[in-house]
Amino acid sequence: MAAVANTAAAGRKSFLRRNAVWWIALVLVMLLPQVAHSGTSIAVLNQMCIMVIFALSYNMLLGQGGMLSFGHAVYFGLGGYFAMHLIQLANAAHFFMPLPLTPLAGGLAGLMFGLIFGSFSTNRAGTVFAMISLGIGEMIASSSLIFTKFSGGEEGLTADRTDLTPFFGVNFGRDYQVYYLIAAWMILSAWLMYRFSRTPLGRMANAVRDNPERAEFVGYSQKRVRLLSFMAAGFFAGIAGGLFALNYEIVTDETVNLTTSGVVLLEAYIGGVGFFAGPIVGAVVYTLLQTLLSNYTEIWAFYVGLIFVATVMYAPAGLTGLIMMHQPIWRAGRLRSLALPYLQIGVPALCCAIGVIGLLELLHFISVRAVGKSTKHLFWTTIDVGHPTAWVVFALLAVGGFLAARRLAPRLAAAWGAATVDIHARGER
Amino acid sequence: MSAAIELVDLHKSFGSTQIIRGVNLAIERGERHAIIGPNGAGKSTLYNLITSKHVPTSGRIRLRGEDVTGRPPYKINRMGLARSFQVTNIFPRMTVFENVRCGLLWAMGYRYSFWHDVDRLDDVIERSMKVLEDIGMAARADVPAGVLSYAEQRELEIGITIAGGADIILLDEPTAGMNRSETAQTVELVRRITENKTLVMVEHDMSVVFGLADRISVLVYGEVIASGRPDEIRGNPAVREAYLGEEVD
Numbered sequence: 001m002a003a004v005a006n007t008a009a010a011g012r013k014s015f016l017r018r019n020a021v022w023w024i025a026l027v028l029v030m031l032l033p034q035v036a037h038s039g040t041s042i043a044v045l046n047q048m049c050i051m052v053i054f055a056l057s058y059n060m061l062l063g064q065g066g067m068l069s070f071g072h073a074v075y076f077g078l079g080g081y082f083a084m085h086l087i088q089l090a091n092a093a094h095f096f097m098p099l100p101l102t103p104l105a106g107g108l109a110g111l112m113f114g115l116i117f118g119s120f121s122t123n124r125a126g127t128v129f130a131m132i133s134l135g136i137g138e139m140i141a142s143s144s145l146i147f148t149k150f151s152g153g154e155e156g157l158t159a160d161r162t163d164l165t166p167f168f169g170v171n172f173g174r175d176y177q178v179y180y181l182i183a184a185w186m187i188l189s190a191w192l193m194y195r196f197s198r199t200p201l202g203r204m205a206n207a208v209r210d211n212p213e214r215a216e217f218v219g220y221s222q223k224r225v226r227l228l229s230f231m232a233a234g235f236f237a238g239i240a241g242g243l244f245a246l247n248y249e250i251v252t253d254e255t256v257n258l259t260t261s262g263v264v265l266l267e268a269y270i271g272g273v274g275f276f277a278g279p280i281v282g283a284v285v286y287t288l289l290q291t292l293l294s295n296y297t298e299i300w301a302f303y304v305g306l307i308f309v310a311t312v313m314y315a316p317a318g319l320t321g322l323i324m325m326h327q328p329i330w331r332a333g334r335l336r337s338l339a340l341p342y343l344q345i346g347v348p349a350l351c352c353a354i355g356v357i358g359l360l361e362l363l364h365f366i367s368v369r370a371v372g373k374s375t376k377h378l379f380w381t382t383i384d385v386g387h388p389t390a391w392v393v394f395a396l397l398a399v400g401g402f403l404a405a406r407r408l409a410p411r412l413a414a415a416w417g418a419a420t421v422d423i424h425a426r427g428e429r
Numbered sequence: 430m431s432a433a434i435e436l437v438d439l440h441k442s443f444g445s446t447q448i449i450r451g452v453n454l455a456i457e458r459g460e461r462h463a464i465i466g467p468n469g470a471g472k473s474t475l476y477n478l479i480t481s482k483h484v485p486t487s488g489r490i491r492l493r494g495e496d497v498t499g500r501p502p503y504k505i506n507r508m509g510l511a512r513s514f515q516v517t518n519i520f521p522r523m524t525v526f527e528n529v530r531c532g533l534l535w536a537m538g539y540r541y542s543f544w545h546d547v548d549r550l551d552d553v554i555e556r557s558m559k560v561l562e563d564i565g566m567a568a569r570a571d572v573p574a575g576v577l578s579y580a581e582q583r584e585l586e587i588g589i590t591i592a593g594g595a596d597i598i599l600l601d602e603p604t605a606g607m608n609r610s611e612t613a614q615t616v617e618l619v620r621r622i623t624e625n626k627t628l629v630m631v632e633h634d635m636s637v638v639f640g641l642a643d644r645i646s647v648l649v650y651g652e653v654i655a656s657g658r659p660d661e662i663r664g665n666p667a668v669r670e671a672y673l674g675e676e677v678d
Contacts, residue, residue, distance in 0.1 A: 198546055200539040207531045210520045216502040217480070217512055218593060219535030228541055 022191055029183045033176050042175045048287040049179075049186040050243045055267040055279035056193050057236035062265070063273035064197055065229040066209030067122070068130045071137025072237055072264050077256025078113050078140065079106030079238025080245040081150065084157040087246065091163045098167040100181050103242030110238020111231050118230035123223050125212070137261050144253035156252030159245075172246075182243050189236050194276055196232060205229045266304065270311050272318020281320050299364050303357075334419045341408075341415040348404035354379065355398025362391065431494030433458045433597050433627040434479060439488035441474055441651075448474045449485070450651035456644075458493075461628040463638045466648035467671070472631045473515065475648060476601055479629065480512040481505045492597070507535065511595035515602050515631075517582045519589065521575030525566055528574050528585055529557045532592030557592070563622060564588040580611045584618065591622050598623055600630040604637050616640055639663075647671070 032045060054076055061067040083106035090097035121132040144151040151157065162173045172178050196202045204225050208215045212222040245251050254260065263286070271282020286304065293300040315322050329335055358378060362385055365376045374386045383390045432455040441449040448471045456462045466472050477483045479490060481502045490498045492508055511532075520528050530547070533556055539545055547553065561567040564584050569577070574585055583603065590598060603619055604612040616637055619628070632638050638645060639659050646656040649671045655662060662668055 195546070196543055198548060199543045200534045200545055200547055201541045201543040203527070203547055204531065204534065204541075206523065207520050210522050211518065213482075213502075214514075214518050214520065214589070215531070217506055218532045218589065219503050219506040220541075221501065221503045224541065228543070232543070 026187050042179050044291045046182050046247050049182045050240050051283035052280050053189045054240035055283040057233045058264045058268045059279045060233040065205045066125050069133040071133040071261050073256050073260035074140045075110035075234040075237035076241040079110045079241025080251040080255045082109035083242030083245040084251045087159045099164045103239045106238040106242025107235045110234035114231035114234025118227045122226035137258050141257040144256050158250045161246050266308050272320035275320040278318050278320040329419050337419050341412040345408045345412050348401040351397045352401025355394045358394035435491040437489040440486045442486045461643045463642035463645045464631045470648045471651040476631050509595045510597040511590045512599040513586045513590045519574045524571050526570040529560045529588050529592050532589035536593035560592045597627045
């Protein structure tokens with residue numbers, strides 16, 4: 001009852017205080033380029049912001065609505081194509097079209113195609129929905145190479161965003177100008193998507209996800225609830241696609257294909273679909289892995305796959321879930337009691353990770369190396385792959401680390417149990 | 430005035446198995462009506478037909494004179510008919526408060542709104558709390574529904590059912606699986622919340638049926654063999670033979 005009273009009271013707090021988290025996010029996002037001001041880091045930030053919107057829109061389906069889509073890139077890519085067409089058209093016909101508004105064209109395209117494809121795919125969630133989404137994804141991906149008048153075929157569509165009429169004197173020729181534009185859209189979209197989750201429709205999307213039959217018996221058509229969520233998700237995916245178009249000034253079939261649909265699923269899941277912030281975490285982590293890790297290793301995508309499988313198996317609530325698990329312990333002031341057990345298991349786990357990574361990198365190296373090349377830089381040392389030493393060391397680290405970590409796991413579990421024992425009891429009351 | 434619910438020559442078969450074989454029944458407005466019958470008589474099927482979970486093979490269903498046969502459940506609900514489920518059917522990941530709120534959003538006119546903030550809908554919050562008080566669960570408002578005890582989940586189920594203010598309430602074995610004191614409590618609750626409403630319930634427990642119902646219909650092998658006041662049913666020899674046995678005495 002206390003929390004109900006609190007939510008009611010929260011409703012009356014001032015606009016400024018109620019949205020404190022959003023104001024902080026806004027300030028952070030605005031200050032980021034001061035810290036990371038190189039061209040590369042701005043490019044990474046742009047990509048991150050676009051993926052945050054895309055992943056959040058995906059979670060309106062998976063996390064909020066219980067719809068597992070394998071084809072969400074359709075709305076992202078089509079949004080990109082439509083926004084690009086608008087930019088091209090405005091350039092050719094010289095009509096007034098401020099660049100900051102062009103993502104809306106992408107959003108409207110996403111909304112429209114959400115209505116079209118949602119109208120026959122949202123009757124049920126589950127396998128049927130997933131299969132239809134996959135089919136539509138394949139259909140649109142191939143269409144982008146068939147209807148080349150619209151999509152530009154394999155070369156895709158390109159345009160110069162600076163050809164548009166300057167917006168209050170800004171022509172978005174500089175990368176930081178584009179960043180602020182994308183960041184503003186990100187904050188606005190994220191805020192709107194959060195607000196959506198707190199409306200009657202957003203709440204009933206959860207209800208339909210958890211128990212569609214009951215939702216029908218309190219007056220809601222499960223199909224209509226899913227369709228409206230689906231359209232909203234399409235809208236925000238389209239916005240993200242529109243931002244992609246104006247950022248890269250090129251849209252190709254890659255934006256609509258199944259790989260992109262897979263990436264957004266991966267991001268949302270790794271971040272945690274059960275939390276609003278989950279996809280944000282997922283998009284940030286994925287983009288970092290993609291852009292930074294790829295500087296160090298060619299098989300970064302393999303590691304992302306590993307992380308994904310590990311998440312599904314051991315932390316289905318995602319990275320955000322792992323963090324949030326610690327919140328009650330932190331509140332009880334007992335986080336410190338976990339430090340030693342974490343450290344104890346962390347060392348062998350790290351050894352195991354180093355061993356596995358080492359073996360993978362060596363395997364990759366011998367399969368792609370140039371003839372006669374037998375040394376590889378790895379972990380700040382030069383390794384002779386012809387010599388068995390490195391192989392043996394990595395194998396020992398991997399196996400030994402794994403066995404040690406497994407032996408220490410019960411100790412961590414015990415410490416965890418001790419730290420949470422009366423917290424659960426309190427929740428029960 | 431037309432009956433609250435009218436069933437006309439209702440049939441339902443699953444494959445070649447006939448479950449409901451020609452039921453004619455009129456349930457008047459404001460009446461508490463119990464449907465009883467031995468196991469396998471088709472009580473639950475009949476119940477699911479009335480609430481449109483199943484579509485009848487033939488026959489008509491009328492709600493206040495309007496033919497509603499084959500309409501989807503959400504349309505039936507919007508006409509003021511609400512049902513509970515035999516197997517507890519709540520939203521387990523939401524709190525008790527949110528469960529009740531789901532039950533009344535449509536009825537209070539918020540429909541598919543994506544422009545209202547649910548945390549600021551004072552009328553919704555107030556009415557949800559009122560329902561929680563009615564079912565005696567106000568103190569449990571913030572508990573996730575999934576961790577409630579069985580009896581509490583059943584009460585919450587009734588709470589969701591009545592939250593929308595429907596005037597025709599259908600309850601499917603509201604006291605199944607409850608102990609004596611929980612049963613007594615639930616009977617009291619049902620009596621209170623169905624004041625001036627039409628109640629249709631399927632129930633096994635004879636003390637519950639005879640304590641609550643104004644009229645009773647006895648279903649045997651998919652047919653209504655008797656329908657009348659509790660004392661008439663008690664004295665009906667066919668009913669005694671078919672179903673009640675010595676239980677009544």
